[in-house]
Structure formats: structure tokens, C-alpha cells
Amino acid sequence: MSEQLLSIAERVIARANRERPADMVLREELRGQKGMTRDDSRFVSETVFAYYRWLGWLNRKEPMEQQLRNARKLKRSFQNDPQSIPEAELSQAVPAWAKEHVKVSPAWLKSLQEEPKLWLRARPGQGKQLAEKLGECWIAGDGPLADVLRYEGTEDLFRTPEFHAGEFELQDISSQMVGLACAPSPGHTWWDACAGEGGKTLHICDLMQNKGLVWASDRADWRLKKLKLRTARAKLFNYRSALWDGGAKLPTKTRFDGILVDAPCSGLGTWQRNPHARWTMTPEDIRELSEVQKRLVSNTVPVLKPGGRLIYSVCTLTHAETTEVAEAITKQFPDLKIHPLMNPMAAGTTIDQLWFWPQEVGGNGMFVCAWEKSK
Numbered sequence: 001m002s003e004q005l006l007s008i009a010e011r012v013i014a015r016a017n018r019e020r021p022a023d024m025v026l027r028e029e030l031r032g033q034k035g036m037t038r039d040d041s042r043f044v045s046e047t048v049f050a051y052y053r054w055l056g057w058l059n060r061k062e063p064m065e066q067q068l069r070n071a072r073k074l075k076r077s078f079q080n081d082p083q084s085i086p087e088a089e090l091s092q093a094v095p096a097w098a099k100e101h102v103k104v105s106p107a108w109l110k111s112l113q114e115e116p117k118l119w120l121r122a123r124p125g126q127g128k129q130l131a132e133k134l135g136e137c138w139i140a141g142d143g144p145l146a147d148v149l150r151y152e153g154t155e156d157l158f159r160t161p162e163f164h165a166g167e168f169e170l171q172d173i174s175s176q177m178v179g180l181a182c183a184p185s186p187g188h189t190w191w192d193a194c195a196g197e198g199g200k201t202l203h204i205c206d207l208m209q210n211k212g213l214v215w216a217s218d219r220a221d222w223r224l225k226k227l228k229l230r231t232a233r234a235k236l237f238n239y240r241s242a243l244w245d246g247g248a249k250l251p252t253k254t255r256f257d258g259i260l261v262d263a264p265c266s267g268l269g270t271w272q273r274n275p276h277a278r279w280t281m282t283p284e285d286i287r288e289l290s291e292v293q294k295r296l297v298s299n300t301v302p303v304l305k306p307g308g309r310l311i312y313s314v315c316t317l318t319h320a321e322t323t324e325v326a327e328a329i330t331k332q333f334p335d336l337k338i339h340p341l342m343n344p345m346a347a348g349t350t351i352d353q354l355w356f357w358p359q360e361v362g363g364n365g366m367f368v369c370a371w372e373k374s375k
């Protein structure tokens with residue numbers, strides 16, 4: 001049987017490319033297979049992800065089936081003993097160009113080879129109850145972190161009654177830190193400018209206790225449709241969605257107390273969860289995305305109220321998409337002043353820029369910074 005499953009993994013890898021990421025092709029292939037058990041699907045997924053995670057160690061001249069077996073072996077050895085990979089070899093985990101764009105450390109590289117953790121966001125104040133209901137959950141901390149849970153069980157959470165009742169969302173811990181950094185007040189008006197499928201819109205609506213209004217825009221209509229399904233499940237109604245292509249023509253004349261630009265980015269922060277992206281991203285993409293990010297952020301500034309806050313976040317850690325964008329915006333808009341953010345990693349302190357590294361938070365890499373508009 002395992003030959004048959006390996007050949008499905010092989011087909012996924014043969015079909016995946018820049019436009020059709022491996023996780024998307026994998027979902028399609030698994031949907032098309034009749035009579036596969038959950039264990040079979042897991043075997044195929046693990047093999048595909050192990051292949052991209054360990055690609056830098058594989059001999060590309062070997063038959064694909066052998067490469068897949070070797071990738072699985074490397075994954076197992078590393079899981080049993082992380083020292084099984086010498087530090088000098090760790091740079092094989094990422095393309096050679098990475099060191100020109102991001103701070104490459106042995107700790108980061110090692111974290112990329114680990115299996116990603118599964119994070120849940122409980123509804124405000126419900127973390128403890130949810131952990132008790134689901135079992136096998138670890139609560140990340142006190143205060144706002146009390147609703148951030150790591151799930152260590154093996155249940156398919158999408159099938160649980162709690163999921164269908166909207167009692168939690170699957171959301172990475174670092175993404176949850178972005179919602180918390182927004183710290184929206186109930187009754188305020190917010191704009192989630194790159195809302196996508198609404199991961200952060202839902203969080204902002206929730207933190208506003210369903211009071212006030214959140215505009216959710218994106219250039220992809222299909223993403224906004226998914227957002228609508230998610231808000232319905234969560235019974236959140238204080239939002240409105242609209243298409244926006246990132247240009248100077250805005251979807252509304254509303255003035256906002258807060259704006260979140262969770263911008264499209266190179267996604268280096270997700271390279272643990274999404275190892276295929278390590279091999280499809282290019283330095284040219286990073287350059288282009290940095291320009292897109294500056295344009296998106298600067299186009300939102302005119303509708304920020306005096307005293308309002310603008311939050312910029314990206315799930316990447318490259319210089320061009322983090323500090324470079326932050327500096328460009330500060331320079332372009334003299335009426336925007338850096339707004340220090342609560343540092344969830346050091347309770348009671350604030351910081352000008354939040355950097356979440358996978359090896360420190362056990363989740364995606366993420367950069368967040370904020371400005372306040374002069375009154």
C-alpha cells in the first residue's frame with residue numbers, strides 16, 4: 001500500500017508549482033481519491049511536506065520514490081534527535097539567496113525543520129473552557145494569551161461540534177498577536193484592508209465585542225466569500241466587506257479609528273508550515289512585494305482619523321518588507337508617529353516593532369509595527 005500512497009505524493013509534487021502551491025494540489029488529489037482512510041491521507045501529506053522540508057538534503061538524481069523514502073527517514077531521525085543534523089548542514093534548509101534578505105541563524109534554520117504546531121484562538125474569555133472541552137490543549141499564558149491554545153491531540157478539529165458552533169478558529173499564534181496589537185475598542189470603526197479569508201477580521205470583530213464596525217476588503221472576491229462563511233459561523237455581524245485592489249480609489253469614504261494592513265508578502269515566516277514556498281519564492285518577488293506593501297499602506301493613510309492607529313503586519317522577516325517599509329512610511333508621512341506596541345513576549349513592556357521568530361514563539365514568523373496619526 002505504501003507504494004500506492006508514495007505514488008500519490010509523487011503526483012502532487014509533479015503537479016505543484018509557483019502558481020499551484022503543493023498544499024492546494026495535495027487537497028485536490030486527496031479529494032479525488034476514493035476510500036482513503038485518515039491515516040492514508042496523513043501519510044501522503046507527511047510525505048509531500050517532508051519532501052519539500054528536506055529537499056536540500058536529497059539527491060535529485062535518484063528515482064523520486066527513493067527521494068521520498070529518504071525524506072521520510074530524515075524527518076524521523078530529526079524528530080528522534082534534532083542533533084542528527086550537524087549545524088554546518090542546516091543552511092541546506094533554505095535557498096542560498098536567503099542570507100542576503102533575512103537574518104539566518106542556526107536556531108531559525110532548525111525551527112524550519114520541525115513540524116509546525118497547531119494553534120487555536122478561543123472566543124474572548126473562553127480559553128480555559130475550550131481547553132477543557134477539547135482536551136489535550138496547552139494555554140499560552142495569562143491575560144490576552146489565555147485564549148491562545150496549542151492543540152496537541154489528533155482529532156480532526158474541523159469535525160468537532162465546538163468548531164461548528166464557532167467556539168474557536170484555527171489561527172497561528174503570531175497571527176493572533178496581530179489582532180491583539182490592533183487592540184480595537186468596542187464601538188470603533190476599523191478597516192482590515194487586506195482581509196483575505198478574514199482570520200484577523202474575525203479577531204478584530206471579536207475584540208470589539210460585536211460593537212462598532214469593521215470594513216474588510218481584499219482584491220480577491222473568492223477570499224471575501226470565505227470570510228462571509230466564517231463570520232456567519234462565529235455569529236459576528238459587525239463587519240462589511242468590499243473589494244479593493246490596493247489602489248488610490250478606496251472602497252469607502254468612511255474615516256477609521258484604526259486600519260490594519262496585513263499585506264501580501266514573501267511569506268518567509270511561514271516556511272516551517274509551508275516548505276514548498278522556500279523553493280518557489282525569489283529575491284525579485286521580495287523586491288516587488290516591498291513596493292506593493294509601501295503602496296498599499298500609503299493609500300490607506302488618507303482615511304485614518306487624527307489620533308487613529310495604522311498597523312502594518314507581514315508574515316515575513318526580510319529586511320525589504322519589514323524595516324524598509326516601516327522607514328519609508330515614517331518618512332513619507334510626517335503626521336504619522338511610531339506607536340509603541342505591547343510586547344506579549346515581555347509582559348508590561350512596549351516595543352516599536354514586534355518581531356516574532358518561529359524558534360521563539362513556536363508559530364509563524366511575523367513582523368508588526370504601528371503609527372498614530374497626529375491629532
Ligand SMILES: C[S@@+](CC[C@H](N)C(=O)[O-])C[C@H]1O[C@@H](n2cnc3c(N)ncnc32)[C@H](O)[C@@H]1O
Pocket residue numbers: 175193194195196197198199200201217218219220223244245246247262263264265292296
Ligand atoms: C497576508 S494575506 C491576508 C491574510 C488575512 N489578513 C488573514 O488574516 O487571514 C494578504 C492578502 O492581500 C491580498 N492582496 C494581495 N494584493 C493585493 C492588492 N494589491 N490589493 C489588495 N489586496 C491584495 C491577498 O488577496 C491576500 O488575501
